[in-house]
Every structure is written in structure tokens, then in C-alpha cells.
Amino acid sequence: MLNQFLPFLTALGEQTGVAQLYWGNVLMMAIGVAMILLGVVKKYEPLLLVGIGFACVISNVPGSSLLQPGGLFADAYLGVSMLILPPLIFFGVGAMTDFAPMLANPKLVVLGAAAHLGIFVALIGAKLLGFTIYEAGAIGIIGGADGPMAIFMAVKLAPQLLPQISVAAYSYMALMPLIQPPVMRLLTTKKERMIRMKQMRAVSRLEKIAFPVVIGVIVNLLLPAVAPLITMLMMGNLFKEVLVTERLAQAAGNAIMNITLILLDVAIGSTMVADKFLTVSTLEILGLGLFAFVIGTGSGVVGAKMMNLVMKEKINPLLGSAGIASVPIAARVTATVALQDDPENFLIYQAMGPNLAGVFGTALSGGIMLALLQ
């Protein structure tokens, strides 16, 4: 009797994931759980980490049908690889963003470029480690701290590295409150951190409406390679600012953004499968990404200090670190660090200027890189 059942039980066992499970899957599941905990307990970007972490756990269950063609995770990944989701994220961000801080103080826009030195340090570092120039370019963009842009560049230049690059970009963006402050404090004195900024001028509705239209045209003219992202950012912003398309702006900033975010979380998490992810190159990319964030934060602060050498009215150098693109995380970190030295020094509005400029800085870096490499 047992002899007859045993083959059936063996065959049944082989069809389950248990037979294929190995230590790598278990390790990745633990990483997924850690991401969920970081989001839930520490509140580090829960909208990203909880979804990515859950998809990572499930994707490491061997044989999960969600990853097979036709499965939801596989379909969500198509949205990334076909470059549908990153522009939609930009669309939502545009509909939620008030560009007035950037329009009110155009001088600070330069900080959006200064804080991107990390991109190039990481690019050269990746080349030194033996990555191809295309892979190095895609890895470098992690330093821009712009998730959709990092995905966009990875798909264009090195699709095989998309999992590592997207995970590094989004993880470090979530961990910016831990990464940036030590660098900011190291490069500034308490006196510098306590510099107060004067109140900015009010920006008119006409300026706010003209801005997305003008930038949309310029980006499509000069940098068609990254135009899909910036164009959608500007379209979302136009919907917000014209006041007559409030429904569309609400949809872009809420429903569309949330759906896209869920799909993006699932797509990124589903790429964190042990056999592809647990490699030496993953560790190298994570290391380079962290290095790029540190250098970018530092170069932004140094850039702001250099501006102070020539400007009559001094700016708080902490604003430089907000030049990293991650909106509004970098601006929030700047404001938090400033408040620790002077509880009445509210920099959040001023920090949003370079922070928004950082989005353009990363897009420009990426667009120029694509133009030079392709």
C-alpha cells in the first residue's frame, strides 16, 4: 500500500516550492521582511518598502505562478521594462508638486546640478570595477536619487541590471534621513547651518502655468532621450496649475499615482529573486549607489558654500544637499537638520527649490549621457 502511495507523494512534493527552496531564497525573504519592518516600524518610505518587501518575499517562493508569463508580478514588470510606469510616476509627481519655490528663487536651481557629482563618481567607480560603460552609466544615475529616472536609464542602457539598480535607488532614497545628515554636518559649521533665509516672493498663476509649457518644449527640443519623463511631469503640473482640470490633477496625483506605485513596488520586488540578485555585482552596485549618494550630498553642500563666496546674500549651505532629486525626502532632511541647530529656522520651502531642480539635474545628466552613449 505504502509502495503505491510513495511515488504519488514524491511527485506531489516535487511540484511544491519546498523541494526547490534553498538558502538564497530564505535570505531574500528575510531581506523582504526587513524592508516591510523598516516601512512599518521606522516609517522609512512605507509606500515603497512595504510593497517591494512583500513582492520580494513572495517572489522567492519557488514556483510562484505570479512570476510566470501571465502572472500579475510578471505583467507589472512589463510596465517597467516597456517604460510605461516611470513616466506615469512623473505625471503624478507633477500633479502634486508646487514648483513655486523653484520659480521664486532661480539662483538655487544651480544646486540641482551641483548635487549630482555622485553620478559621475559612481560611473567612474563602476568602470574601474569592470562594468561596461553602459552598465556604469546606468549605475551612476542611482546617485541622482530619482527612482523613475534610475529605472528609465537602466532599461535604456543595462536592462540586465534593472533589479539591482532599482532596489539600490529606492532603498537609498528611503534611507536618506540616515545617509545625508552625517555628511551635511561634517561639511558645515553650526554657524553655517543656522543661516536663515529670507522669505521668498509670491509666484503668480501666470508664471506657474507658463513654466510647464516652456520647459516641456525645451526638454523635447534639447533632450528628446529623457523627454517622456519630464514631459509627463510638466503635463501633470499643468493640470494642477490651470485650475480648470482639477479632476484630472486629482486623478493623476492620487488614483493614477497610487496604482502606478503599487505596480512599481510589485515589479521591483519581483525582480529580487535570489538566483539573480545574490551576486557580487549586486553588492558592488549597492556599494556604488551608497557612495554616489554620499558624494552627491557632499557636492551639493560644497556647491552651496561656493555660491556663498560670490553671493552678497548668504544661503544656508544645507540647501545644497536638497539638490539631490529625491522629492521631497531630501528637502525634508535639509529642514530637519536645520531645525536641530535652530528650532525656529524653517527651511522646508526654500529647500524645495533645489530639490525640484535636482529632478531636472538628474534628467539632464541622464539625457546627456544617453546622447553621448547611443
Next chain:
Amino acid sequence: MSKDTLTFAVILSVIDFVLCFVMISGIGGIIYLLRYLNRFGKLDETKMRL
């Protein structure tokens, strides 16, 4: 020149970084000019809303 070399990576980085500064300064200049639109008139936000 082969693109897949360290030398090209350094050249690419320098060109990209400098051009990024130039272009973002250009965007800053355009943003600065936008304020002059206000000379042509003012939009009435109450009338604009549906």
C-alpha cells in the same frame, strides 16, 4: 575612440557634469525671465476655477 574604456568614462563624466551645469543654468535663466510675464497682466483665479 572606443567607448568602453576608463578614459571615455572620465571624459563622459566631465562633459556631462559641465553640460548639466550649463543647461540647468539656462533653465534658471528662463525661470528668471518668467516673472516678466506679469507685466502683460494678471490671471483672476476666481474666474479661472470652473
